[in-house]
Amino acid sequence: MSHSARAAIEEPRLSTRQVRRRRAPRHVVVALPIALAGLIALLISGNTLRPFERIITLEARMASKSDFFKDPEVRRLLLGHGIRVDIRRLGSRGIATQSLTGTDVVFPSGQPAAKIILDRQDRSVRSVRPFVTPLVLGTFRDYADTLVKARVATPQRAPGGGPTLYYDLDMPAFMGLLDGTHAGRGTADQDGDGHAEGADTWNGIGFDTRGRSNSGRVLVRTSNVCESNAAGTYLSLLAFVANRNTTPGTEHVNDPRLAQDAVTDLAARIKPLISLQGMWADEQADSYLSDLGESIAPISLIYEHQYLAHQIAHHDRTGRQDTDRVLLYPTPYALTEPQLISLTDRGDRLVQLMQEDEELRERAIELGFRVRFSGEDGTSERLNAYLGDHGIQVPAANPDQSKSYEPGLEVLERIIDYVGTCPPPVQDTP
Template sequence: MSEADRPHVSQEPRLRTRDRNRPRARLPIHVLVALPLALAGLISLLVTGNALRPFDRITTIEARMASKSDYFKDPEVRRLLLQHGLRVDIHRLGSRGIATQSLKGMDAVFPSGQPAAKQILDRQDHSVRSVRPFVTPLVLGTFRAYAETLEKMRVATAQPTPGGGKTLYYNLDMHKFIGLLDGKTGVDQDMGDQDGDETEERADTWNAIGFDRRGGRSNSGRVLVRTSSVCESNSAGTYLSILAFVKNEDSTPGAGQTDKTKAMKEAREVAGKIKPLIDLQGMWADEQADSYLSALGESIAPISLIYEHQYLAHQIEYRQKHGSQDTDRVLLYPSPYALTEPQLISLSDKGDRLVDVIENDPRLRQRAIELGFRVRFSGEDGTSDQLNAYLGEHGIQVPTPNRDETKVYEPDLDVLQEIINSVGSCPPPVLDAP
């Protein structure tokens, strides 16, 4: 029989099984290493309640803020807010700019002081939620050689340091300091030229008050305070309130005046006295803290108007990086003094959520202390105990209260507006509906 004629026989299919003697396939070593880490991460998410966090809906809050936006830009604050499902999109603007410009599309605003906050609240056609989480004094940031020059002229007084060493803080007598800003020629005999040298320079230049006799340095520039725009900035407006208080014989302009016409006349008269003290700085500057704390800060301006928390936050960060304090930069605490009270104001339901979180989360209050703020507790105006304790624990000199406790209260809003507009020649505001 030929091969072609043979019948074809099909073999039954065979089920292939694993050879028991063949070694098992093993997981790659990098997978084995990663498994415990992945398991630990999962357990951590389950314990903290964040296992479903990637699936949570994050609410974005549109907010217009002034200098206190520093707080909401802090990475730890942003992390804590995300745990509440909130993210804040910051639109930066000066406090008075916030108060006088459109608020359409905003969920919250955070002006740095009460005058701007009152303007914003007055524009609302319904009650809104708000919170004042902390306070911070207005201060003048300068550099050691300039502070020591003012000390020699008996305009500033160094605060004592525990155990000696270089102080970070000076108390500034604003009555005497204004005498250096007023443009009069000659050295004030009451303040005293300690070296007895005659000088033909103007009394309001740094060299005229002895700066060039300290270490061979020289500065023929005027003694002045660099501020941001008085038309937009809460800090500049508050500084005007201090100058106005001093120039008005330690009295708030317009206070107790029932006749509005007379109050406005008094405001214009005071504005005329303080305008020469600040308008020689030239073009208005932006927020001062960034310039003052930069590497070129001393070349930009000898004295800058800032908030205390900005300086303290710098010292805390500097200590963490360098293991020591920044003793080149120092603060001048003006006397009389002024506190600023930032106010977070809600303009929508989403803004209400942010106000509620800021008001009730103790971790956010603690973080504010770590950023140099004097946090409000239990409805008090403000407290320094927690801040002082934190500074001491981190090797930062604690500022001591001045014995002169005279506080400047800002004038009524209409009077303050008149002073600001007169000094700054501010354009009229253009307001939209709230």
């Protein structure tokens, strides 16, 4: 082949292949701004490493106020702070008189049990009283209206003239039904013992005129006075009224023997008001609010917050109030102050949160508690506003503001031991 022919043939050229860059899937592109916004929010809030933080579990013993810490929203808020609370439920006095070894926090429902617990500590402890709640009697409308007919209860006025949820209860008159000396309708003293046959039964005070019948005694179903703050507070209320609205133990202060005899005599007089109906575990609200509540007991000793929480949940679920269940507010009234007490450094974190966290306090209102807010005089305004906003009748303040004052701890313990024949306290193991 000639040189000119070879020149006519072009030399082979190398060509490069164009590689198409893969695009991210459309759903990933859409999600990127959302993920970026979430990351920015975590950075701003300081929670970037929250999933990697250590969750501490606090061992706790609590009475009825364990309802607050068992609430799913409260549990969620606490987990956000790295805290989980493992609760052993026990009556307040049971907490105070049993061993607390291995316990981080306790939450007795009232001050007598709290004082026993604080007196047992050999370290400086942190504590907080985040809310207050009145002691009340939960009953049902027909029974409350029977008490109105017997002139021992007065209905509070409901907005719009509808059925009321609340009644004021005259405790001295009510105790006249409990003590076995009230002469009921159509009764007579047939055995000469000073007690009328059939007295103090529901039918004896007119319940059967409502088309129903209950020949049982007028009694209050309480929790065990040896274990429960509610029962101990109710016992204090009975003692205060029986002592002519005077705190037991404040008489005969210059004569210890006479003072002790007076307390023993008072305990003997009020014991039948408790022991006749028996003493039960600290689950009165659960029984009262159950479907079988009325068949279990016509009247049960509970806390106001338990009833209000039920009404809020019932209204959220059905759009109306539960008008079958009603409250009796005793006069004189008894107010309880639960106290969260830390027993360890780990428990101090929970106490601090209860003091400072606004979300936890707001949730307490939603659960029916009268919450203490720093710098505010009242504890009821926010709760009343919340009830009104959620279609729940707001309980009216009783015009009679007589308050029952608990006796000193030594006197109260003597009355409780006399009425309940309580076992001795358990000592902490070293």
